[in-house]
Amino acid sequence: MFIEYLQHLIYGYYPYLVGTVFLLGSLMRYDHGQFTWKTGSSQMLSSKNMRLASNLFHVGIIVIFFGHLFGMLTPHWVYEPFLHAGTKQLVAIVVGGIAGAMCVVGGAMLLYRRLTNPRVKASSSMMDTLILGLIVFQAALGMITIIFSLGHLDGEMMLTLSSWAQSIVFFSGGAADYMAEVSWIFKLHIFIGLTIILLFPFTRLVHVWSVPFGYVTRRYQIVRRRG
Numbered sequence: 001m002f003i004e005y006l007q008h009l010i011y012g013y014y015p016y017l018v019g020t021v022f023l024l025g026s027l028m029r030y031d032h033g034q035f036t037w038k039t040g041s042s043q044m045l046s047s048k049n050m051r052l053a054s055n056l057f058h059v060g061i062i063v064i065f066f067g068h069l070f071g072m073l074t075p076h077w078v079y080e081p082f083l084h085a086g087t088k089q090l091v092a093i094v095v096g097g098i099a100g101a102m103c104v105v106g107g108a109m110l111l112y113r114r115l116t117n118p119r120v121k122a123s124s125s126m127m128d129t130l131i132l133g134l135i136v137f138q139a140a141l142g143m144i145t146i147i148f149s150l151g152h153l154d155g156e157m158m159l160t161l162s163s164w165a166q167s168i169v170f171f172s173g174g175a176a177d178y179m180a181e182v183s184w185i186f187k188l189h190i191f192i193g194l195t196i197i198l199l200f201p202f203t204r205l206v207h208v209w210s211v212p213f214g215y216v217t218r219r220y221q222i223v224r225r226r227g
Helices: 002-032 050-074 085-116 119-120 126-149 156-169 175-179 185-200 204-210
Strands: none
Touching: 002 156, 002 175, 002 185, 002 204, 050 126, 050 156, 085 119, 085 126, 085 156, 085 185, 126 156, 126 204, 156 175, 156 185, 185 204
């Protein structure tokens, strides 16, 4: 009885608490703490291996994010006519495995640098270190889920997790019921992921909202030499 209650609490109600804190917290942070709305880059304090680590981490996490976003929230009927669920899961394993490895390696390098470099450590907040450590742990956990996924390549587990995510996002109801037979490793992976989203507004991750897409479409600036 307690396990069932806990399952409904974590996978039925917790996601909505997370979503509320994520949206309202980000809005309030922007409205009341704009001077803290920054990436907090520490490259000028220590640039050794910074470019490699940062590129691996950011490319990996961007691929993972969009892979999960479209993979989990795209209804099965959209791709069913031309892509079998098992094939989709295999693609997700390969692409996710590569991106996950990049994120783990790059993130671990950044975390090691943050913990061992005196200058970087002195300029880092506890939340900076915590959120980076959580993301690295989450990426490593995602790599472990691949091992479990290889045991059922028919795509059924992926469809179950997608049904849970779509039920949450589209307010279908009964979302927690989809998690009843799901392995503990996937449950833990989802819980950590939700917790990272919950902490998002209170960390430097808020700079994601400020991605400069305007640079792509803005007009070229003409610079002339002085006569």
